[in-house]
Amino acid sequence: MKRRGKTALGVLLTGIMLFPVYWMVNVSFTRDQDMRKSPPDLFPVHGTLAGYRTVLDEQLPYLGTSLVVGLGTVLLTVALAAPAGYALAKLRPRGGGVLSFLLLAAQMIPGIIMAMGFYAIYLQLDMLQSVPGLIVADSTLAVPFAVLIFTAFMSGIPGELLQAAQMDGARAWRIFRSIVLPMSRNAVVTVSLFAFLWSWSDFVLASTLVNGGAHEPITLGIYHYIGNNNQEWNAIMATAVVASLPAAVILVLAQRYVAAGVTAGAVKD
Amino acid sequence: MSATLQKSGHRATLGGPAPAAPRRRPTSQQWAAWAFLTPVTLYLVLFYAYPLYRNLDLSLRHYTVRSFVQGDAPFTGLANYRTVLDDPTFAPALLHTVVFTAVCLVFQYALGLALAVFFNQHFRLSATLRALFLVPWLLPLIVSASTWSWMLNSESGVVNALLSAVGIDPVNWLTSPDWSLASVIIANVWIGVPFNLVVLYSGLQSIPTSLHEAAAIDGANAWQRFWRITFPLLRPVSAITLLLGLVYTLKVFDIIWIMTKGGPADSSTTFATWSYQLGFGNLVPAFGPGAAVGNLLVVAALVFGLIYVRVQRKQALS
Numbered sequence: 027m028k029r030r031g032k033t034a035l036g037v038l039l040t041g042i043m044l045f046p047v048y049w050m051v052n053v054s055f056t057r058d059q060d061m062r063k064s065p066p067d068l069f070p071v072h073g074t075l076a077g078y079r080t081v082l083d084e085q086l087p088y089l090g091t092s093l094v095v096g097l098g099t100v101l102l103t104v105a106l107a108a109p110a111g112y113a114l115a116k117l118r119p120r121g122g123g124v125l126s127f128l129l130l131a132a133q134m135i136p137g138i139i140m141a142m143g144f145y146a147i148y149l150q151l152d153m154l155q156s157v158p159g160l161i162v163a164d165s166t167l168a169v170p171f172a173v174l175i176f177t178a179f180m181s182g183i184p185g186e187l188l189q190a191a192q193m194d195g196a197r198a199w200r201i202f203r204s205i206v207l208p209m210s211r212n213a214v215v216t217v218s219l220f221a222f223l224w225s226w227s228d229f230v231l232a233s234t235l236v237n238g239g240a241h242e243p244i245t246l247g248i249y250h251y252i253g254n255n256n257q258e259w260n261a262i263m264a265t266a267v268v269a270s271l272p273a274a275v276i277l278v279l280a281q282r283y284v285a286a287g288v289t290a291g292a293v294k295d
Numbered sequence: 296m297s298a299t300l301q302k303s304g305h306r307a308t309l310g311g312p313a314p315a316a317p318r319r320r321p322t323s324q325q326w327a328a329w330a331f332l333t334p335v336t337l338y339l340v341l342f343y344a345y346p347l348y349r350n351l352d353l354s355l356r357h358y359t360v361r362s363f364v365q366g367d368a369p370f371t372g373l374a375n376y377r378t379v380l381d382d383p384t385f386a387p388a389l390l391h392t393v394v395f396t397a398v399c400l401v402f403q404y405a406l407g408l409a410l411a412v413f414f415n416q417h418f419r420l421s422a423t424l425r426a427l428f429l430v431p432w433l434l435p436l437i438v439s440a441s442t443w444s445w446m447l448n449s450e451s452g453v454v455n456a457l458l459s460a461v462g463i464d465p466v467n468w469l470t471s472p473d474w475s476l477a478s479v480i481i482a483n484v485w486i487g488v489p490f491n492l493v494v495l496y497s498g499l500q501s502i503p504t505s506l507h508e509a510a511a512i513d514g515a516n517a518w519q520r521f522w523r524i525t526f527p528l529l530r531p532v533s534a535i536t537l538l539l540g541l542v543y544t545l546k547v548f549d550i551i552w553i554m555t556k557g558g559p560a561d562s563s564t565t566f567a568t569w570s571y572q573l574g575f576g577n578l579v580p581a582f583g584p585g586a587a588v589g590n591l592l593v594v595a596a597l598v599f600g601l602i603y604v605r606v607q608r609k610q611a612l613s
Contacts, residue, residue, distance in 0.1 A: 119328030143346025197311035227435035
Protein backbone atom coordinates (compact mmCIF):
# COMPACT_ATOMS: atom_id res chain seq x y z
CA MET A 27 0.00 0.00 0.00
CA LYS A 28 2.64 2.47 1.06
CA ARG A 29 4.97 1.16 -1.60
CA ARG A 30 2.37 1.71 -4.26
CA GLY A 31 2.13 5.33 -3.16
CA LYS A 32 5.87 5.74 -3.56
CA THR A 33 5.79 4.27 -7.04
CA ALA A 34 3.01 6.69 -7.95
CA LEU A 35 5.00 9.61 -6.58
CA GLY A 36 8.09 8.39 -8.44
CA VAL A 37 6.18 8.22 -11.70
CA LEU A 38 4.82 11.72 -11.09
CA LEU A 39 8.28 13.17 -10.39
CA THR A 40 9.74 11.46 -13.44
CA GLY A 41 6.87 12.83 -15.49
CA ILE A 42 7.57 16.38 -14.34
CA MET A 43 11.29 15.97 -15.01
CA LEU A 44 10.70 14.59 -18.48
CA PHE A 45 7.99 17.08 -19.42
CA PRO A 46 10.37 19.18 -21.57
CA VAL A 47 11.31 16.04 -23.50
CA TYR A 48 7.64 15.25 -24.03
CA TRP A 49 7.03 18.81 -25.07
CA MET A 50 9.78 18.63 -27.68
CA VAL A 51 8.13 15.52 -29.16
CA ASN A 52 4.67 17.11 -28.98
CA VAL A 53 5.76 20.28 -30.77
CA SER A 54 7.58 18.25 -33.43
CA PHE A 55 4.19 16.80 -34.47
CA THR A 56 2.23 20.07 -34.25
CA ARG A 57 0.93 21.81 -37.39
CA ASP A 58 2.27 25.28 -38.24
CA GLN A 59 -1.13 26.92 -37.81
CA ASP A 60 -1.52 25.44 -34.28
CA MET A 61 1.94 26.53 -33.16
CA ARG A 62 0.91 29.95 -31.84
CA LYS A 63 -2.31 28.72 -30.26
CA SER A 64 -2.88 29.95 -26.74
CA PRO A 65 -3.14 27.85 -24.66
CA PRO A 66 -1.14 25.33 -26.67
CA ASP A 67 -2.51 21.83 -27.33
CA LEU A 68 -1.15 19.39 -24.77
CA PHE A 69 -1.31 16.61 -27.34
CA PRO A 70 -0.63 16.69 -31.08
CA VAL A 71 -4.38 16.75 -31.85
CA HIS A 72 -3.88 17.40 -35.53
CA GLY A 73 -0.62 15.55 -35.81
CA THR A 74 1.60 16.23 -38.80
CA LEU A 75 4.84 14.75 -40.05
CA ALA A 76 5.77 17.96 -41.88
CA GLY A 77 8.58 18.66 -39.42
CA TYR A 78 10.10 15.24 -39.96
CA ARG A 79 9.83 15.63 -43.74
CA THR A 80 11.88 18.81 -43.38
CA VAL A 81 14.48 16.92 -41.34
CA LEU A 82 14.80 14.32 -44.08
CA ASP A 83 15.02 17.01 -46.75
CA GLU A 84 17.48 19.34 -45.08
CA GLN A 85 19.30 17.80 -42.14
CA LEU A 86 20.58 14.44 -43.40
CA PRO A 87 24.02 15.78 -44.44
CA TYR A 88 24.45 17.30 -40.96
CA LEU A 89 23.49 14.01 -39.32
CA GLY A 90 25.96 12.18 -41.56
CA THR A 91 28.78 14.52 -40.56
CA SER A 92 27.94 14.07 -36.87
CA LEU A 93 28.01 10.29 -37.29
CA VAL A 94 31.43 10.37 -38.98
CA VAL A 95 32.86 12.81 -36.44
CA GLY A 96 31.39 10.79 -33.54
CA LEU A 97 32.83 7.48 -34.74
CA GLY A 98 36.18 9.09 -35.51
CA THR A 99 36.29 10.57 -32.02
CA VAL A 100 35.52 7.16 -30.48
CA LEU A 101 38.33 5.44 -32.40
CA LEU A 102 40.87 8.14 -31.60
CA THR A 103 39.87 8.26 -27.93
CA VAL A 104 40.04 4.49 -27.35
CA ALA A 105 43.29 4.16 -29.31
CA LEU A 106 44.97 6.84 -27.18
CA ALA A 107 43.42 6.07 -23.82
CA ALA A 108 43.40 2.27 -23.55
CA PRO A 109 47.20 1.78 -23.71
CA ALA A 110 47.68 4.71 -21.33
CA GLY A 111 45.17 3.23 -18.87
CA TYR A 112 47.01 -0.11 -18.98
CA ALA A 113 50.36 1.54 -18.31
CA LEU A 114 49.04 3.64 -15.43
CA ALA A 115 47.14 0.74 -13.86
CA LYS A 116 49.57 -2.13 -14.27
CA LEU A 117 53.08 -0.98 -15.19
CA ARG A 118 53.32 1.81 -12.58
CA PRO A 119 55.69 4.16 -14.39
CA ARG A 120 57.62 6.85 -12.58
CA GLY A 121 55.78 10.11 -13.19
CA GLY A 122 52.47 8.33 -13.62
CA GLY A 123 50.97 10.24 -10.71
CA VAL A 124 51.84 13.56 -12.31
CA LEU A 125 50.29 12.43 -15.57
CA SER A 126 47.06 11.37 -13.82
CA PHE A 127 46.93 14.74 -12.13
CA LEU A 128 47.39 16.57 -15.43
CA LEU A 129 44.60 14.50 -16.98
CA LEU A 130 42.30 15.48 -14.13
CA ALA A 131 43.24 19.15 -14.50
CA ALA A 132 42.68 18.96 -18.27
CA GLN A 133 39.02 18.19 -17.60
CA MET A 134 38.62 21.48 -15.76
CA ILE A 135 39.54 23.67 -18.74
CA PRO A 136 36.48 25.47 -20.14
CA GLY A 137 35.49 24.43 -23.66
CA ILE A 138 35.51 28.02 -24.88
CA ILE A 139 39.23 28.25 -24.12
CA MET A 140 40.02 25.10 -26.05
CA ALA A 141 37.89 26.42 -28.91
CA MET A 142 39.78 29.69 -29.10
CA GLY A 143 43.20 28.00 -28.91
CA PHE A 144 42.27 25.47 -31.61
CA TYR A 145 40.90 28.27 -33.77
CA ALA A 146 44.20 30.14 -33.63
CA ILE A 147 46.15 26.98 -34.47
CA TYR A 148 43.84 25.72 -37.22
CA LEU A 149 43.74 29.13 -38.87
CA GLN A 150 47.50 29.01 -39.35
CA LEU A 151 47.52 25.35 -40.40
CA ASP A 152 44.62 26.00 -42.77
CA MET A 153 42.67 23.27 -40.98
CA LEU A 154 39.46 25.17 -40.27
CA GLN A 155 36.31 23.53 -41.64
CA SER A 156 37.91 20.12 -41.84
CA VAL A 157 36.38 16.93 -40.47
CA PRO A 158 39.67 15.46 -39.15
CA GLY A 159 40.31 18.79 -37.40
CA LEU A 160 36.95 18.61 -35.65
CA ILE A 161 37.54 14.96 -34.69
CA VAL A 162 40.83 15.86 -33.02
CA ALA A 163 39.26 18.84 -31.23
CA ASP A 164 36.23 16.83 -30.08
CA SER A 165 38.45 14.08 -28.75
CA THR A 166 39.80 16.52 -26.15
CA LEU A 167 36.37 16.30 -24.50
CA ALA A 168 36.78 12.59 -23.83
CA VAL A 169 40.45 11.57 -23.74
CA PRO A 170 41.33 12.58 -20.13
CA PHE A 171 38.11 11.06 -18.80
CA ALA A 172 38.76 7.91 -20.86
CA VAL A 173 42.28 7.41 -19.50
CA LEU A 174 41.00 7.67 -15.92
CA ILE A 175 38.17 5.20 -16.62
CA PHE A 176 40.56 2.72 -18.24
CA THR A 177 43.04 3.09 -15.37
CA ALA A 178 40.32 2.48 -12.79
CA PHE A 179 38.94 -0.49 -14.64
CA MET A 180 42.24 -2.14 -15.51
CA SER A 181 43.42 -1.88 -11.89
CA GLY A 182 40.79 -4.51 -11.18
CA ILE A 183 42.32 -7.11 -13.52
CA PRO A 184 44.14 -9.69 -11.37
CA GLY A 185 47.91 -9.29 -11.54
CA GLU A 186 48.44 -13.09 -11.39
CA LEU A 187 46.90 -13.36 -14.83
CA LEU A 188 49.35 -10.94 -16.34
CA GLN A 189 52.28 -12.49 -14.50
CA ALA A 190 51.35 -15.92 -15.83
CA ALA A 191 51.40 -14.55 -19.36
CA GLN A 192 54.74 -12.95 -18.66
CA MET A 193 56.11 -16.31 -17.50
CA ASP A 194 55.01 -17.77 -20.80
CA GLY A 195 57.16 -15.17 -22.50
CA ALA A 196 54.56 -12.59 -23.55
CA ARG A 197 55.81 -9.00 -23.82
CA ALA A 198 53.88 -5.98 -22.62
CA TRP A 199 52.25 -5.31 -25.98
CA ARG A 200 51.11 -8.91 -26.35
CA ILE A 201 49.72 -8.92 -22.81
CA PHE A 202 47.86 -5.71 -23.49
CA ARG A 203 46.40 -6.87 -26.79
CA SER A 204 45.54 -10.46 -25.89
CA ILE A 205 44.56 -10.22 -22.24
CA VAL A 206 44.02 -6.70 -20.92
CA LEU A 207 42.05 -5.29 -23.84
CA PRO A 208 39.64 -8.24 -24.22
CA MET A 209 39.02 -8.21 -20.45
CA SER A 210 38.30 -4.47 -20.51
CA ARG A 211 35.34 -4.72 -22.86
CA ASN A 212 33.05 -2.96 -20.40
CA ALA A 213 35.44 -0.03 -20.06
CA VAL A 214 35.74 0.19 -23.85
CA VAL A 215 31.94 0.33 -24.10
CA THR A 216 31.65 3.01 -21.40
CA VAL A 217 34.37 5.16 -22.92
CA SER A 218 33.00 4.78 -26.45
CA LEU A 219 29.50 5.77 -25.33
CA PHE A 220 30.67 8.95 -23.69
CA ALA A 221 33.13 9.86 -26.44
CA PHE A 222 30.40 9.46 -29.03
CA LEU A 223 27.77 11.36 -27.03
CA TRP A 224 30.06 14.26 -26.19
CA SER A 225 31.26 14.64 -29.76
CA TRP A 226 27.69 14.30 -31.08
CA SER A 227 26.53 17.02 -28.65
CA ASP A 228 29.45 19.41 -29.06
CA PHE A 229 28.41 22.88 -30.07
CA VAL A 230 31.18 25.28 -29.11
CA LEU A 231 34.04 23.55 -30.94
CA ALA A 232 31.90 22.99 -34.02
CA SER A 233 30.68 26.57 -34.12
CA THR A 234 34.23 27.95 -33.93
CA LEU A 235 36.09 25.40 -36.07
CA VAL A 236 33.78 24.24 -38.87
CA ASN A 237 31.11 26.97 -39.01
CA GLY A 238 30.11 27.83 -42.58
CA GLY A 239 32.07 24.94 -44.04
CA ALA A 240 30.93 22.05 -46.20
CA HIS A 241 30.82 19.63 -43.26
CA GLU A 242 28.83 20.87 -40.31
CA PRO A 243 27.48 18.59 -37.56
CA ILE A 244 23.82 18.40 -36.51
CA THR A 245 24.27 20.81 -33.59
CA LEU A 246 25.09 23.53 -36.12
CA GLY A 247 22.26 22.29 -38.33
CA ILE A 248 19.77 22.99 -35.53
CA TYR A 249 21.47 26.25 -34.60
CA HIS A 250 21.28 27.64 -38.14
CA TYR A 251 17.72 26.44 -38.37
CA ILE A 252 16.70 28.44 -35.29
CA GLY A 253 18.56 31.47 -36.55
CA ASN A 254 17.09 31.42 -40.03
CA ASN A 255 13.47 30.99 -39.06
CA ASN A 256 11.51 31.24 -35.90
CA GLN A 257 8.28 30.05 -37.48
CA GLU A 258 8.69 26.38 -38.19
CA TRP A 259 9.18 25.19 -34.65
CA ASN A 260 7.83 21.77 -35.57
CA ALA A 261 10.80 21.30 -37.91
CA ILE A 262 13.24 22.62 -35.29
CA MET A 263 11.84 20.27 -32.66
CA ALA A 264 11.72 17.35 -35.10
CA THR A 265 15.42 17.92 -35.74
CA ALA A 266 15.96 18.05 -31.99
CA VAL A 267 14.12 14.73 -31.55
CA VAL A 268 16.26 13.11 -34.24
CA ALA A 269 19.42 14.60 -32.72
CA SER A 270 18.41 13.09 -29.35
CA LEU A 271 18.03 9.57 -30.72
CA PRO A 272 21.61 8.46 -29.97
CA ALA A 273 21.18 9.51 -26.34
CA ALA A 274 17.87 7.65 -26.10
CA VAL A 275 19.21 4.50 -27.75
CA ILE A 276 22.31 4.51 -25.56
CA LEU A 277 20.25 4.94 -22.39
CA VAL A 278 17.96 2.04 -23.28
CA LEU A 279 20.70 -0.34 -24.43
CA ALA A 280 23.48 0.54 -22.01
CA GLN A 281 21.93 2.09 -18.94
CA ARG A 282 24.36 0.58 -16.45
CA TYR A 283 27.39 1.75 -18.41
CA VAL A 284 26.04 5.29 -18.36
CA ALA A 285 25.43 5.26 -14.62
CA ALA A 286 28.88 3.76 -14.02
CA GLY A 287 30.48 6.43 -16.18
CA VAL A 288 28.74 9.27 -14.37
CA THR A 289 29.88 8.15 -10.95
CA ALA A 290 33.32 6.83 -11.86
CA GLY A 291 36.07 9.11 -10.75
CA ALA A 292 33.66 11.54 -9.11
CA VAL A 293 33.11 9.77 -5.83
CA LYS A 294 34.82 7.51 -3.44
CA ASP A 295 32.39 5.11 -1.82
CA MET B 296 30.99 -3.16 -12.56
CA SER B 297 29.94 0.12 -11.12
CA ALA B 298 31.38 -0.94 -7.79
CA THR B 299 34.77 -1.84 -9.24
CA LEU B 300 34.93 1.45 -11.07
CA GLN B 301 34.19 3.47 -7.99
CA LYS B 302 36.41 1.48 -5.74
CA SER B 303 39.45 1.84 -7.89
CA GLY B 304 38.32 5.15 -9.32
CA HIS B 305 39.59 7.25 -6.47
CA ARG B 306 42.81 5.33 -6.43
CA ALA B 307 43.36 6.15 -10.07
CA THR B 308 42.56 9.81 -9.63
CA LEU B 309 44.71 9.90 -6.54
CA GLY B 310 47.62 9.02 -8.77
CA GLY B 311 49.86 7.70 -6.03
CA PRO B 312 51.28 4.19 -5.97
CA ALA B 313 48.64 1.52 -5.48
CA PRO B 314 48.82 -0.28 -2.14
CA ALA B 315 49.88 -3.57 -3.72
CA ALA B 316 52.79 -2.13 -5.69
CA PRO B 317 55.57 -4.63 -6.34
CA ARG B 318 58.81 -3.89 -4.58
CA ARG B 319 60.98 -3.88 -7.66
CA ARG B 320 60.28 -1.95 -10.82
CA PRO B 321 62.42 -3.44 -13.55
CA THR B 322 63.81 -0.99 -16.08
CA SER B 323 62.34 -2.88 -19.01
CA GLN B 324 58.90 -2.40 -17.49
CA GLN B 325 59.56 1.32 -17.13
CA TRP B 326 60.39 1.47 -20.83
CA ALA B 327 57.29 -0.47 -21.73
CA ALA B 328 55.14 1.78 -19.53
CA TRP B 329 56.36 4.94 -21.18
CA ALA B 330 56.00 3.40 -24.63
CA PHE B 331 52.31 2.96 -23.80
CA LEU B 332 52.08 6.47 -22.38
CA THR B 333 53.90 8.32 -25.14
CA PRO B 334 50.85 8.82 -27.40
CA VAL B 335 48.78 10.37 -24.61
CA THR B 336 51.66 12.49 -23.39
CA LEU B 337 52.24 13.87 -26.89
CA TYR B 338 48.52 14.38 -27.19
CA LEU B 339 48.39 16.41 -23.95
CA VAL B 340 51.25 18.59 -25.12
CA LEU B 341 49.90 19.15 -28.64
CA PHE B 342 46.19 19.41 -27.99
CA TYR B 343 45.97 20.83 -24.45
CA ALA B 344 49.19 22.60 -23.59
CA TYR B 345 49.69 24.15 -27.02
CA PRO B 346 46.13 25.54 -27.41
CA LEU B 347 46.38 26.90 -23.85
CA TYR B 348 49.70 28.51 -24.71
CA ARG B 349 48.23 30.00 -27.90
CA ASN B 350 45.37 31.36 -25.87
CA LEU B 351 47.76 32.96 -23.42
CA ASP B 352 49.73 34.40 -26.33
CA LEU B 353 46.50 35.77 -27.85
CA SER B 354 45.71 37.57 -24.62
CA LEU B 355 49.10 39.31 -24.54
CA ARG B 356 49.07 40.74 -28.07
CA HIS B 357 47.08 43.21 -30.07
CA TYR B 358 45.36 41.28 -32.81
CA THR B 359 43.49 42.38 -35.87
CA VAL B 360 42.03 39.95 -38.41
CA ARG B 361 45.03 40.59 -40.65
CA SER B 362 47.70 40.11 -38.01
CA PHE B 363 45.81 37.05 -36.78
CA VAL B 364 46.41 35.34 -40.11
CA GLN B 365 49.96 36.63 -40.55
CA GLY B 366 50.93 36.07 -36.94
CA ASP B 367 52.82 39.37 -36.50
CA ALA B 368 50.63 40.99 -33.87
CA PRO B 369 52.57 43.35 -31.56
CA PHE B 370 53.16 42.27 -27.97
CA THR B 371 51.18 44.53 -25.64
CA GLY B 372 51.66 42.88 -22.26
CA LEU B 373 48.66 43.07 -19.99
CA ALA B 374 46.87 45.74 -22.06
CA ASN B 375 44.07 43.34 -22.99
CA TYR B 376 43.48 42.49 -19.35
CA ARG B 377 43.29 46.20 -18.53
CA THR B 378 40.80 46.68 -21.37
CA VAL B 379 38.69 43.87 -20.01
CA LEU B 380 38.79 45.13 -16.41
CA ASP B 381 37.79 48.64 -17.54
CA ASP B 382 35.00 47.34 -19.75
CA PRO B 383 31.50 48.23 -18.46
CA THR B 384 30.54 44.59 -19.09
CA PHE B 385 33.09 43.31 -16.55
CA ALA B 386 31.16 43.94 -13.33
CA PRO B 387 27.82 42.56 -14.59
CA ALA B 388 29.54 39.55 -16.18
CA LEU B 389 31.30 38.79 -12.90
CA LEU B 390 28.08 39.19 -10.93
CA HIS B 391 26.12 36.99 -13.36
CA THR B 392 28.82 34.30 -13.32
CA VAL B 393 28.74 34.20 -9.51
CA VAL B 394 24.93 34.27 -9.28
CA PHE B 395 24.48 31.73 -12.07
CA THR B 396 27.00 29.34 -10.54
CA ALA B 397 25.80 29.70 -6.95
CA VAL B 398 22.06 29.45 -7.65
CA CYS B 399 22.48 26.53 -10.07
CA LEU B 400 24.64 24.67 -7.55
CA VAL B 401 22.21 25.14 -4.66
CA PHE B 402 19.17 24.00 -6.61
CA GLN B 403 20.92 21.15 -8.42
CA TYR B 404 22.30 19.83 -5.17
CA ALA B 405 19.11 20.25 -3.12
CA LEU B 406 16.88 18.68 -5.77
CA GLY B 407 19.45 15.98 -6.55
CA LEU B 408 19.75 15.07 -2.86
CA ALA B 409 15.99 15.01 -2.27
CA LEU B 410 15.52 12.76 -5.29
CA ALA B 411 18.44 10.53 -4.31
CA VAL B 412 16.94 10.01 -0.85
CA PHE B 413 13.56 9.30 -2.42
CA PHE B 414 14.90 6.80 -4.94
CA ASN B 415 17.03 5.13 -2.28
CA GLN B 416 13.84 3.64 -0.85
CA HIS B 417 12.61 0.33 -2.11
CA PHE B 418 9.62 0.48 -4.39
CA ARG B 419 8.61 -0.93 -7.75
CA LEU B 420 10.06 0.75 -10.85
CA SER B 421 12.57 2.62 -8.69
CA ALA B 422 15.57 1.64 -10.83
CA THR B 423 13.80 2.27 -14.12
CA LEU B 424 12.56 5.70 -13.10
CA ARG B 425 16.00 6.63 -11.82
CA ALA B 426 17.46 5.71 -15.20
CA LEU B 427 14.89 7.87 -16.97
CA PHE B 428 16.04 10.81 -14.88
CA LEU B 429 19.33 10.65 -16.76
CA VAL B 430 17.69 11.71 -20.02
CA PRO B 431 18.08 15.50 -19.52
CA TRP B 432 21.77 15.03 -18.75
CA LEU B 433 22.37 12.96 -21.87
CA LEU B 434 20.57 15.17 -24.39
CA PRO B 435 22.72 17.42 -26.57
CA LEU B 436 22.72 20.89 -25.01
CA ILE B 437 21.45 22.46 -28.22
CA VAL B 438 18.38 20.24 -27.95
CA SER B 439 17.67 21.15 -24.32
CA ALA B 440 18.38 24.82 -24.94
CA SER B 441 16.11 25.12 -27.96
CA THR B 442 13.33 23.16 -26.24
CA TRP B 443 13.49 25.49 -23.23
CA SER B 444 13.59 28.49 -25.55
CA TRP B 445 10.31 27.45 -27.06
CA MET B 446 8.75 26.49 -23.72
CA LEU B 447 9.67 29.91 -22.31
CA ASN B 448 8.45 31.81 -25.37
CA SER B 449 6.45 34.85 -24.20
CA GLU B 450 3.36 34.44 -26.38
CA SER B 451 3.10 30.77 -27.23
CA GLY B 452 5.25 29.06 -24.59
CA VAL B 453 3.76 26.31 -22.50
CA VAL B 454 5.25 27.75 -19.29
CA ASN B 455 3.30 30.98 -19.59
CA ALA B 456 0.21 28.96 -20.54
CA LEU B 457 0.57 26.95 -17.33
CA LEU B 458 1.11 30.13 -15.31
CA SER B 459 -1.99 31.77 -16.75
CA ALA B 460 -3.96 28.62 -15.88
CA VAL B 461 -3.23 29.35 -12.21
CA GLY B 462 -3.84 33.07 -12.67
CA ILE B 463 -0.28 34.41 -12.98
CA ASP B 464 0.47 37.04 -15.64
CA PRO B 465 2.73 35.98 -18.51
CA VAL B 466 6.46 36.58 -18.02
CA ASN B 467 8.82 37.71 -20.78
CA TRP B 468 11.31 35.04 -19.85
CA LEU B 469 13.95 35.47 -22.53
CA THR B 470 13.27 38.99 -23.73
CA SER B 471 13.18 40.87 -20.42
CA PRO B 472 16.47 41.75 -18.71
CA ASP B 473 14.83 40.97 -15.35
CA TRP B 474 14.16 37.34 -16.25
CA SER B 475 16.81 36.24 -18.74
CA LEU B 476 19.27 35.08 -16.08
CA ALA B 477 16.51 33.22 -14.23
CA SER B 478 15.54 31.51 -17.49
CA VAL B 479 19.00 30.13 -18.21
CA ILE B 480 19.33 29.10 -14.56
CA ILE B 481 16.07 27.11 -14.77
CA ALA B 482 17.25 25.30 -17.89
CA ASN B 483 20.69 24.59 -16.44
CA VAL B 484 19.31 23.29 -13.14
CA TRP B 485 17.13 20.90 -15.14
CA ILE B 486 20.22 19.62 -16.95
CA GLY B 487 22.34 19.32 -13.78
CA VAL B 488 19.93 17.54 -11.41
CA PRO B 489 20.53 14.05 -12.92
CA PHE B 490 24.28 14.21 -12.31
CA ASN B 491 23.72 15.19 -8.66
CA LEU B 492 21.06 12.50 -8.30
CA VAL B 493 23.29 9.72 -9.63
CA VAL B 494 26.40 10.66 -7.66
CA LEU B 495 24.56 11.30 -4.38
CA TYR B 496 22.55 8.11 -4.86
CA SER B 497 25.76 6.10 -5.13
CA GLY B 498 26.91 7.83 -1.93
CA LEU B 499 23.70 6.87 -0.13
CA GLN B 500 24.15 3.26 -1.20
CA SER B 501 27.30 3.01 0.87
CA ILE B 502 25.64 4.10 4.12
CA PRO B 503 24.82 0.94 6.07
CA THR B 504 21.07 0.53 6.62
CA SER B 505 21.69 -0.89 10.10
CA LEU B 506 22.42 2.64 11.35
CA HIS B 507 18.98 3.79 10.28
CA GLU B 508 17.33 0.73 11.74
CA ALA B 509 19.04 1.26 15.07
CA ALA B 510 18.02 4.92 15.12
CA ALA B 511 14.47 3.98 14.21
CA ILE B 512 14.34 1.58 17.16
CA ASP B 513 15.59 4.39 19.39
CA GLY B 514 12.60 6.40 18.20
CA ALA B 515 14.17 8.80 15.72
CA ASN B 516 11.71 10.02 13.09
CA ALA B 517 12.45 10.16 9.38
CA TRP B 518 13.63 13.78 9.44
CA GLN B 519 15.95 13.15 12.43
CA ARG B 520 17.36 10.08 10.72
CA PHE B 521 18.11 12.10 7.60
CA TRP B 522 19.51 15.15 9.38
CA ARG B 523 21.56 13.32 12.02
CA ILE B 524 22.74 10.23 10.12
CA THR B 525 22.38 10.42 6.36
CA PHE B 526 23.45 14.01 5.82
CA PRO B 527 26.61 13.92 7.99
CA LEU B 528 27.72 10.57 6.55
CA LEU B 529 27.14 11.90 3.06
CA ARG B 530 29.32 14.95 3.64
CA PRO B 531 32.41 13.70 1.76
CA VAL B 532 30.33 12.76 -1.28
CA SER B 533 28.49 16.07 -1.05
CA ALA B 534 31.76 17.99 -1.03
CA ILE B 535 32.98 16.23 -4.18
CA THR B 536 29.63 16.65 -5.92
CA LEU B 537 29.48 20.36 -5.15
CA LEU B 538 33.07 21.05 -6.16
CA LEU B 539 32.73 19.17 -9.42
CA GLY B 540 29.41 20.92 -10.04
CA LEU B 541 31.12 24.23 -9.37
CA VAL B 542 33.82 23.58 -11.95
CA TYR B 543 31.25 22.40 -14.52
CA THR B 544 28.83 25.27 -13.93
CA LEU B 545 31.53 27.90 -14.11
CA LYS B 546 32.20 26.99 -17.72
CA VAL B 547 28.60 26.60 -18.92
CA PHE B 548 28.40 28.25 -22.30
CA ASP B 549 26.07 26.47 -24.74
CA ILE B 550 22.86 26.88 -22.76
CA ILE B 551 23.21 30.61 -22.24
CA TRP B 552 24.48 31.34 -25.73
CA ILE B 553 21.73 29.37 -27.46
CA MET B 554 18.90 30.67 -25.27
CA THR B 555 19.77 34.36 -24.86
CA LYS B 556 23.21 35.04 -26.40
CA GLY B 557 23.93 36.67 -23.03
CA GLY B 558 21.25 39.31 -23.59
CA PRO B 559 19.11 41.23 -23.64
CA ALA B 560 21.54 44.06 -22.91
CA ASP B 561 24.11 41.72 -21.30
CA SER B 562 21.57 40.74 -18.63
CA SER B 563 22.61 37.08 -18.81
CA THR B 564 26.24 37.48 -19.84
CA THR B 565 28.75 35.36 -17.94
CA PHE B 566 32.51 35.14 -18.42
CA ALA B 567 32.08 32.17 -20.76
CA THR B 568 29.62 33.89 -23.11
CA TRP B 569 31.44 37.22 -22.88
CA SER B 570 34.68 35.57 -23.97
CA TYR B 571 32.94 33.96 -26.95
CA GLN B 572 31.11 37.18 -27.76
CA LEU B 573 34.40 39.09 -27.92
CA GLY B 574 36.19 36.47 -29.98
CA PHE B 575 33.52 35.19 -32.34
CA GLY B 576 30.24 37.03 -31.76
CA ASN B 577 30.95 40.27 -33.61
CA LEU B 578 31.85 41.20 -37.16
CA VAL B 579 35.12 42.64 -35.89
CA PRO B 580 36.59 40.02 -33.56
CA ALA B 581 38.48 41.09 -30.45
CA PHE B 582 40.59 37.98 -30.01
CA GLY B 583 42.96 39.51 -27.46
CA PRO B 584 40.34 40.64 -24.93
CA GLY B 585 38.30 37.48 -25.62
CA ALA B 586 41.28 35.32 -24.73
CA ALA B 587 41.95 37.47 -21.66
CA VAL B 588 38.43 36.88 -20.32
CA GLY B 589 38.81 33.18 -21.11
CA ASN B 590 42.07 32.98 -19.19
CA LEU B 591 40.47 34.55 -16.12
CA LEU B 592 37.90 31.78 -16.36
CA VAL B 593 40.63 29.12 -16.61
CA VAL B 594 42.29 30.47 -13.48
CA ALA B 595 38.99 30.31 -11.57
CA ALA B 596 38.26 26.79 -12.85
CA LEU B 597 41.75 25.55 -11.97
CA VAL B 598 41.61 27.02 -8.46
CA PHE B 599 38.44 25.09 -7.70
CA GLY B 600 39.85 22.13 -9.62
CA LEU B 601 42.87 22.05 -7.30
CA ILE B 602 40.59 22.22 -4.26
CA TYR B 603 38.68 19.30 -5.77
CA VAL B 604 41.86 17.25 -6.17
CA ARG B 605 42.94 18.03 -2.59
CA VAL B 606 39.59 17.02 -1.13
CA GLN B 607 39.53 13.91 -3.30
CA ARG B 608 43.02 12.96 -2.16
CA LYS B 609 42.33 13.61 1.52
CA GLN B 610 39.22 11.46 1.37
CA ALA B 611 41.02 8.67 -0.40
CA LEU B 612 43.64 8.62 2.32
CA SER B 613 41.22 8.69 5.22
